[in-house]
Amino acid sequence: MRVGLLTESGCPYVNGETRLWCDRLVRGLAQHEFDIYALSRGEEQEAHGRVELPPQVGRVRTAPLWTVDDEALRAARPRGRRGRRTRRRFDEHFAELAEAVCRGDRDAMADRFGNALYGLAELARTEGGLVGALRSESAVRTLERACRAPGALRAAHTARVPDLLAAAGLMERALRPLSLDWYGPDALGAADLCHATSGGPAALPGLLAKHFAGVPLLVTEYGVQLRAHHLAAGDTDLSAPTRALLASFHGLLAAEVYRGATVITPGNAHARRWQERCGADRAKLRTVHPGMEADRFTEIGEGGYDDFAAAPDTLLWVGRVEPAKDLISLLHAFGEIHARVPAARLRIVGAPAEGAEAEAYLAHCRALAARLFPDEAPGAHAIGDNPVSFEEIGGPDVPGLADAYASAGVVVLSSVVEGFPISLVEAMFCGRATVSTDVGAVVEVIGGTGLVVPPRNPRALAEACVALLRDPERCARLGAAARARALELFTVEQNIAAFRSIYLDIVSHCPVRRDAVDETGDPVPFAHPAEAYVPGRWAVATGGAAGGGTGSGPGATAEVSVSVPSWAVTEGVPVGDRFKGAAV
Structure with a gap:
């Protein structure tokens, strides 16, 4: 079958978030043909280039979501002067969409939002795109009237002109797929299945392919796009009215994606609960855990704890250094751990810090470690000089992740926000006992093979770590059980097998009906008995x-x-x- 793979900030870009998973999926399902339709989020991502794709990928088409004025669309699809009837149709559809957004009632406004969305899509298809129209003064005035109308959100009533301009601009970016020429018989219209690797704007081309050509849509979310939007909005300098309008818009878009999808595959129960609360039909949901490479951890995992007797008291934290990982609580917890188990060591192993915020947070953590252990060579980074060390993956002491896990007796996760805990699964592949905070999908992943404590609770974290450090036999039992669970649920092979079955099931129940034509474009009589x-x-x-x-x-x-x-x-x-x- 031909599959249209829809991505946002993912494959085929080198630094895409879902690049590795998409690459494994495409290579694992080599019997199918794939076309990739990618939305990029920034100029830097495009500048890093693309990965080498396998031969089963037929075409790659990309479009930016980050440009203010999409010159590529203007060059590809020239627009003439719109007539009065066209402007009236746009005003009607956008007014309906603005009303749904400003009211914020997902259940009551879902149908109106969907009608407006597809109405705008049909208008964009006939008129060559709506990038300019969605950013026009007319659109902003329509949004303003909807904000002032009775029944609108309380925050929307206070929106000023700068707030409306910001909201209209960001909504246009999310709706950029409406203006793409991806839905004809030479593109997504020729697909047997659309597979969106996330919700939100990435799934919008799939909705339109279903609307225009009847192509079924599969939506996979390992991190719920709506949740990611809410988390990211708190770190921006947008005003409260703008955030309220965008939250309503993305909530309605998520509900429409879930309503239009044939099958939805959350990566864990945490994502599944989010989707159900956003209106997803439970009958459409099939949990498919992410697949990870287990081979690189085989030697360590099968070696058990016999090879690590030299460092049984080492605690290991692995991840990206950022405030959501709550290394502050971990360092305070380790102060108590070190007082009760003087031989204990804490290794904090992370990727190189990117950005001023990450560097500032890392510096703050280093300073805290120096204050907590002032008499033990503060500021040292080598193991043995100080009970706490900060290291980078790829450095002399940590050439690879497997080397980090090989030195650990217990692996710790201290996050306050977490989706699917990758580092936890890696520790399970290595047969390591774990102590984790109860966030995201942690409990679902661990499944009784590790200790779980409340987040932001250094004392509980310390108690759990001390309990394992003082009981090596218990560590060995938990590590063996964790490895068995990971091999059963979280390998690449189980992930690919699940999607192979889902693809065939969708196409068998929702085949695309196309008119058969000959070389001249004329219909072929009796082509479909x-x-x-x-x-x-x-x-x-x-x-x-x-x-x-x-x-x-x-x-x-x-x-x-x-x-x-x-x-x-x-x-x-x-x-x-x-x-x-x-x-x-």
Whole structure:
């Protein structure tokens, strides 16, 4: 089958968030053909280039979400001067969308938002895009009227012109896929299935492909896009009215994506709960855990704890250094741990800090460690000089992740916000006992093979770590159970097998019906026999009396698929009796 893979800030870019998972999926399902449709978030991402794609990827089409004025769209799809009728249609559709956004009632406004969205999509298809119209003065005035209307959100009532301009601009970026030429028979219209690797704008092309061409949509979310938007909004300098309007908009867009999707595959129960609260039908949800490479941890995992007797008292933290990881609580907890287990060591291993905020947070953590352990060579970074060390992956002491886990007796996760805890799964592959905070999908991943404590509670974190450091046999038992669980649930192989089954299930239940044409574009008569459209199989006599027997020769019966239109079903008369003996 032909699959349209829809990404945002992911494959085929080198530094895409879902690049590695998409690459494994495409290579693992080599029997299918893939076309990649990617939305990029920034100039820096595009400047880093793209990865080398496998031969089963036929075409790659990209579009930016970060440009203020999309020159690529203007060059690709020239626009003429819009007439009065076109402007009136746009005003009607955008007014309906603005009303739904400003009211903020997802359940009551879902239908109006969907009607407006598809109305704008059809207008964009005939008029060559709506980038300018969505940023126009007319659109801003329409949004302002909706904010001032009775029943609008309280925060929307206070929106000023700068707030409205910011909201309209960011909404246009999210709606940029409406203006793309990706929905014809030479693009997504030719796909058998659209697979969006996240919700939000990435799934919008899939919704439009379903609307225009009937292509079924599969939505995979390992980190719920709406949740990510809410978390990111708190770190911006947007005003409260702007944040309220954008939260309402993205909530309605998420609900429409879930309503239009044929199947939704959350990566864990935490994401599943978010999707259900945002209106996803429980019958559409199928949890598929992310797949990770287990081979690079095999040697360590199968070695157990015998090879690590030299460092049984080492606690290891692995991840990206940022405030959400709450290293402050971990350092305070380790102060108590070190007082009770003087031989204990804490290794903080992270990727190189990127950005001023990450560097400032890392400097703050280093300073705190120096204050907590002033008599033990503060500021030292080598193991043995100080009970706390800060190291980078790829450095002399940590050439790779496997080397970090090999030195640990217990792996610690101290986050206050977490989606799917990758470092925790890596520790499980290595057969390590773990202590984690109860956030995100941690409990689902651990499943009883590690200790879980409340977040932002240094004392509870310290108690759990001390309990494991003083009981090596318990560590070994938990580590063995953790490795067995990880190999069963979180490998690349189980992930690919799950999507192979889901692809076939979707296409078998929702095949795309296309008109067959010849080389000149004329329809081919009788290209689709009636039997191809109707489910059901029953025996029909090919000679002699109906139901006369099986096999070949006179009176034999043969099973065929028979088309039964809805008008042919009469109440009280079995369908099989009415068609018995009919020639097919």
